[in-house]
Amino acid sequence: MRRTLRKLRHRRAGSLEGVSGQKPAGKHPRQAWAAYTVLLVGLLLTGAAFYYVRQTVEAREQARFNQDVEATKRAVARRMSTYVNATLDARGLFAASKSVERDEWHRYASGTRLESRYPGIQALCYANRVPQDKKSAYVRSVRYQGFRSFKVRPAGPRYEYFPITYIDPPGGANKKLFGYDPYANPVSRAAMEQARDTGNPQVSGKVNLLARAGSSAQTGFLIVTPIYRKNMPQATVPERRDALQGFVVGVFRTDRLFGGILGENKKSRIIFKIYDGAELKPGYLLYAQGASHGQNPSLSSLHELSTLEVAGRWWSLDFSALPDYVSAWQRNFPLLVLAGGIVLSLILFSVTRALTLSRAAAERSSADLEVVNRELEVANRELEAFSYSVSHDLRAPLRSINGFSQILLEDYSGTLDEEGRSYLRRVQAASQHMGRLIDDLLALSRVTRVPLRREHVDLSALAREIAMDLKSNDPEREVEFAIPDGLSATGDPGLLRVALENLLGNAWKFTSKKPEARIEFGALLQNGERTYFVRDNGAGFEMAYANKLFGAFQRLHPANEFEGTGIGLATVQRVIRRHGGSVWAEGEVGRGATFYFTLRE
Amino acid sequence: MRDKIILLVEDNPDDEALALRALRRGEIGGEVVVAHDGVEALDYLFATGKHADRETGLKPGLVLLDLKLPKLDGLEVLRRMRSDERTKLLPVVILSSSREQRDLVKSYSLGANSYVRKDVDFVRFSQTIEQLKRYWLKLNEPPPEDA
Numbered sequence: 044m045r046r047t048l049r050k051l052r053h054r055r056a057g058s059l060e061g062v063s064g065q066k067p068a069g070k071h072p073r074q075a076w077a078a079y080t081v082l083l084v085g086l087l088l089t090g091a092a093f094y095y096v097r098q099t100v101e102a103r104e105q106a107r108f109n110q111d112v113e114a115t116k117r118a119v120a121r122r123m124s125t126y127v128n129a130t131l132d133a134r135g136l137f138a139a140s141k142s143v144e145r146d147e148w149h150r151y152a153s154g155t156r157l158e159s160r161y162p163g164i165q166a167l168c169y170a171n172r173v174p175q176d177k178k179s180a181y182v183r184s185v186r187y188q189g190f191r192s193f194k195v196r197p198a199g200p201r202y203e204y205f206p207i208t209y210i211d212p213p214g215g216a217n218k219k220l221f222g223y224d225p226y227a228n229p230v231s232r233a234a235m236e237q238a239r240d241t242g243n244p245q246v247s248g249k250v251n252l253l254a255r256a257g258s259s260a261q262t263g264f265l266i267v268t269p270i271y272r273k274n275m276p277q278a279t280v281p282e283r284r285d286a287l288q289g290f291v292v293g294v295f296r297t298d299r300l301f302g303g304i305l306g307e308n309k310k311s312r313i314i315f316k317i318y319d320g321a322e323l324k325p326g327y328l329l330y331a332q333g334a335s336h337g338q339n340p341s342l343s344s345l346h347e348l349s350t351l352e353v354a355g356r357w358w359s360l361d362f363s364a365l366p367d368y369v370s371a372w373q374r375n376f377p378l379l380v381l382a383g384g385i386v387l388s389l390i391l392f393s394v395t396r397a398l399t400l401s402r403a404a405a406e407r408s409s410a411d412l413e414v415v416n417r418e419l420e421v422a423n424r425e426l427e428a429f430s431y432s433v434s435h436d437l438r439a440p441l442r443s444i445n446g447f448s449q450i451l452l453e454d455y456s457g458t459l460d461e462e463g464r465s466y467l468r469r470v471q472a473a474s475q476h477m478g479r480l481i482d483d484l485l486a487l488s489r490v491t492r493v494p495l496r497r498e499h500v501d502l503s504a505l506a507r508e509i510a511m512d513l514k515s516n517d518p519e520r521e522v523e524f525a526i527p528d529g530l531s532a533t534g535d536p537g538l539l540r541v542a543l544e545n546l547l548g549n550a551w552k553f554t555s556k557k558p559e560a561r562i563e564f565g566a567l568l569q570n571g572e573r574t575y576f577v578r579d580n581g582a583g584f585e586m587a588y589a590n591k592l593f594g595a596f597q598r599l600h601p602a603n604e605f606e607g608t609g610i611g612l613a614t615v616q617r618v619i620r621r622h623g624g625s626v627w628a629e630g631e632v633g634r635g636a637t638f639y640f641t642l643r644e
Numbered sequence: 645m646r647d648k649i650i651l652l653v654e655d656n657p658d659d660e661a662l663a664l665r666a667l668r669r670g671e672i673g674g675e676v677v678v679a680h681d682g683v684e685a686l687d688y689l690f691a692t693g694k695h696a697d698r699e700t701g702l703k704p705g706l707v708l709l710d711l712k713l714p715k716l717d718g719l720e721v722l723r724r725m726r727s728d729e730r731t732k733l734l735p736v737v738i739l740s741s742s743r744e745q746r747d748l749v750k751s752y753s754l755g756a757n758s759y760v761r762k763d764v765d766f767v768r769f770s771q772t773i774e775q776l777k778r779y780w781l782k783l784n785e786p787p788p789e790d791a
Contacts, residue, residue, distance in 0.1 A: 434742035435712050438764055442741075443658035446766035450665065471765075478764030489745075 078396035085391050089384025097377035101344070104369045108345045111313055112362045116351060119317070119360065122163070122300065123353040126293060127244045129161050130268040133169075133291040137270045143169070145188065145209055152211030163300030164293055165252060165263060166217045169209040169270075170225060171289040178204055185222075196223050205235065205290060225265065225292060235267050237355060239287050240280045244268040246356040249319045249329055252296060262329060264319070266293040266354055297330035312368035318359040321350070329358070333365070345369075423492060430488050437481050445474040476608075483610035486541060490617045495535050502530040502539070502575070506564045509544050513551045522554060525563040530575070532642050534622050542618040545611040546577040546638050552605055553581035553636065572641050580635040589628050615640070648705030648781050649675045653685040653721065654739075655713050662766060663708070663739075666773035672781055677704065682716025685709070686724055689731050703734065703789075706780045709756075711740040711747055719750050726755040733787035735780050 136151045137143050148169060157167055173181045178195065185193045185208065195206045205226040210217050225231035234247035245267050251260040268291040271277050275286035301317065316323075317330040345364035350357050366374075448467045456464060503526055510524045532539070547562065554560035563578040584592070584599045591597045593616040598609040615638075619626040623643030630636035650667060654660045660678055667676050679685035687693035689704075707725075711718035718738065725731040737758040738751045751759050760776065763769045 431742070431744055434744055436741070438741045438762070439656055439659060441764045442662065442762060442766070442769070445764050446658070446662040446665075446769065449766035450662075475765050 075396075075399060078392055078399055081395045082388055082392035085388025086385065089381060089388055092384055093377050093381040096380045100369070100373050100376055104364075104373065105345060108313070108347070108362075108364055108368065112347045112349070115313075115315060115362070116349060116360060119301065119358075120351055120353070123246075123351075126161060126163060126295065126300070127246075127266055127354045129155070129157075129164065130167070130244055130266050130291050130293045133167060134268050134270055137288070137291075138273065143209075148209040149211060149213070152209075157211055163295055165261075165296045165299070166220055166292075166294040167211050168207045168220060168292045168294065169289060170205040170292050171208045172287055173204040173206060175200065175202055175204070181206070190221070193222050197227050199227075201227065207292065208289075220294070225267075225290075231265050231267070231292075234265060234356075235269075235290055238267045238269045238290065239284060241355065242269055242271070242277060242283055244354045246354040248356070249327055252294065261296045261298065263294060263296045264329065266295065267291070268293075301330045301332065312365040314361075314363050314365060316361040318361065320357060321359055323348075323359060323361055426488065427492060430485055430492070433481065434485050438478060441474045441478050441481075445471050445478075448474070476606075480608045480610070483608040483614070487610050487614045487617065490538055490541060490614050490621070493535075493537065495538070495621055497533050498536060500532050500534055500536050500539050502532055502543070502564075503528050505536075505540055506530075506543055506547060509540070509547045510562070513547065517551075520551075520555070520560070521558075522551065522560040522562060525561065525565070527565060530564070530566050532573075532575075534642055535618075538618045538621065542615045542640070543577075545615045549611060549638075550577055550579035550581060550636075552607065553583075553600075554579050555581075555605070557581055569639075574639050574641050576637050576639045578635065578637040583632045583635050584628075584630040585632055586630060589630065592628055593626065649677055649702065650777070650781075651677050651679060651685065651688060651704040651707045653679045653682070653707065653709045653713065653718065655680050655710065659710075659762070662769065663773065666766075666770040667777065669770060670774045670777060672777050674705075674777065674781060681714040682718065682721040685713075685721050686716070689725065689734075690728070703730075705735070705786060706776075707734060707736045708739045708776070709736055711738060711742070711751070719747075719754060722751065722754045722756060735784065735786065737776060737780065 132155070133151070136148070140147060152167060155161075157164055171181070173195070181204075182193060182195060195204050201224075203226070204224050206222050206224050207220050210220050213221075226235055228250065230248040230250050234245045238245035247265040247267065250263055250265060252263040269283070270288045270291060271283060271286035272288045276282045277286050297317070312333070314331070314333040316328060316332075318324070318327045319329050320327055345362075345368060347360075347362040349360050349362075351360055352358075448470045451459070452464060452467050452471075459467070506526045507524075510526065514520070514522070543564075547564070550562040554562065557580060559580075561580050564576070565578070566573055566575045568574070582600065582605070588599050592599065593612045597613075598607060600607075616626050619640045619642070624641040626638065626640040628636055628638045652660070652663055652667070654663060660680075664676060664678070667674070677688060679688050684694070685707075688695045688698065689707075691698040709718045709721060713721070716724075718740070722736060722738075725734060725736065735757045736755070737760055738747075738756045739760055739762060740747060740751075741762055743759075743761050748759055758776075758780075760772060763772060
């Protein structure tokens with residue numbers, strides 16, 4: 044027995060622990076995991092989306108960059124070939140005539156409208172080959188043509204000279220070229236020798252061009268094209284060296300030549316540099332575009348280095364995108380996806396967590412409720428068992444008291460005087476009263492115990508039925524009942540019957556001393572709520588005691604005036620309360636009472 | 645015609661005395677046999693146990709059965725009576741202190757013919773018993789003996 048008790052207590056403690064959540068049982072951690080799983084999955088998806096979007100954006104930007112780079116390279120190659128062709132055209136002039144005179148050259152050059160057609164050309168010149176021994180005669184002959192101050196620059200003895208003789212356009216800064224011997228410059232000399240030996244146009248290395256006085260030297264290069272004497276063989280290198288007559292020298296300013304090649308109107312965000320040769324050193328830099336933006340291209344991942352052969356020389360083309368080559372939107376889009384994803388994940392996480400928490404709380408409270416319910420059930424069962432045994436056993440002794448008193452009265456009335464008989468009748472009356480008390484108490488407890496049903500109840504019919512019963516139990520009385528048709532409600536038929544029985548029974552009872560008793564059952568609308576009432580013109584009560592009416596065993600009238608147990612109205616109140624309504628009373632001594640009640644429907 | 649036997653199943657001696665007094669009243673005679681618990685009631689009905697030597701051909705005309713009984717309660721007695729051919733149709737009136745709904749439902753479900761509450765007021769109780777006797781022994785057509 045004791046062990047069972049302990050076990051019970053133990054089990055109870057265990058269940059309470061589970062309920063209070065100190066030691067979360069099975070379900071709760073799993074629910075917590077759900078939220079974290081949502082978070083994890085959300086973050087993983089976000090990470091994947093970020094990675095994917097970044098890849099996509101990068102790939103797209105790379106493709107755009109490559110496109111820009113290719114277009115630029117093609118443009119450079121195309122422009123270069125155009126200019127190489129321009130120098131070749133000039134060579135054609137020499138091939139067509141026996142010897143090209145100054146006038147002829149100028150006619151040709153102005154005919155080509157050099158400046159407008161080839162804006163990158165600083166000058167298109169002809170450099171005549173002058174061996175050392177013929178230098179003085181050559182200078183003299185040029186001076187004879189009217190150029191009194193003509194001399195070959197730089198001065199100094201050399202094996203042979205290539206003074207620039209014809210220049211187009213002749214004016215401006217180009218005047219300084221007249222008489223200049225590019226062969227004296229190692230860079231142009233290398234190109235000239237190369238061109239002489241191959242017979243092809245040759246691009247020189249980087250040269251600093253003589254600029255107008257006062258401005259700094261310009262970066263440029265030359266394209267030299269050899270011109271050979273027509274009647275001499277040119278099949279081999281020595282033959283070509285012998286046959287060399289001079290060079291067509293194209294002088295190019297890279298800034299003019301390549302300006303706008305990247306489409307400056309497009310406001311390109313690419314730094315584009317052209318280096319002479321393979322080494323990317325400032326000394327070899329031929330041209331740079333976009334470098335003045337003050338942005339560090341190393342911040343961008345977009346780079347391209349390629350080489351281009353232009354007329355026998357290799358150039359390096361270096362492209363790097365500025366950080367803002369990729370628009371801010373494109374650049375930040377992956378970050379936006381990342382941030383958005385994280386925020387979304389967190390929101391999902393908190394929502395899930397809130398849901399699981401509230402669900403856990405709901406489960407906990409429903410578990411709490413279950414415990415309370417179970418306890419209530421136990422209490423109810425105990426109460427029921429109690430009522431059952433009361434209804435069976437408590438009345439038995441009363442029957443004995445009443446029965447044997449009756450037997451005494453019947454069989455021994457002779458030996459008892461009137462006083463003795465009256466005492467016996469009191470005993471009987473008391474036992475009967477107690478019998479009623481027990482019945483009423485049982486009824487009261489039944490009102491609380493039985494499960495509440497909700498059905499349509501015809502209150503008019505019910506009231507009439509009760510009135511009929513009252514009349515048939517007491518046929519001598521003349522009572523006028525006023526019960527209108529069509530009063531109905533939703534509620535428990537059995538319990539509503541108990542309530543109406545009590546109210547109408549009270550009205551019946553308390554009008555017993557009125558010669559013209561009237562009992563009315565009806566309904567009215569009070570504060571927007573349907574309110575039923577039972578009104579009588581009976582004994583009434585003092586309003587001061589109105590609140591005492593509904594307590595069990597409370598009676599406002601002496602027992603010898605109106606019999607009763609004082610439980611009826613308590614029972615009515617319980618019935619009404621179980622229906623979610625309320626009950627109250629109004630009365631006046633000697634003029635009657637009205638009992639109102641509402642039902643939540 | 646012999647007076648019909650009434651079997652009163654009642655454990656409370658006071659109730660027994662009062663019931664016997666009420667049963668003796670009126671012009672309708674009748675032998676009353678009292679059983680003080682459920683087992684004794686069944687022993688009488690089936691002539692077993694302490695009633696083993698009883699003449700079995702004699703069936704009571706009415707059984708007044710209390711519900712709260714020692715050993716076997718009234719409902720169990722009723723159940724066994726109704727499941728036995730010999731007592732299946734015997735009129736049984738439940739005589740109980742209570743009118744609890746479940747007692748009523750169970751009694752009728754098990755085949756009680758009537759359910760009467762013992763009144764505290766002895767005068768009314770006596771009237772009730774008298775009416776029962778008159779109704780079941782006089783007015784009512786009993787089931788045929790060989791049914």
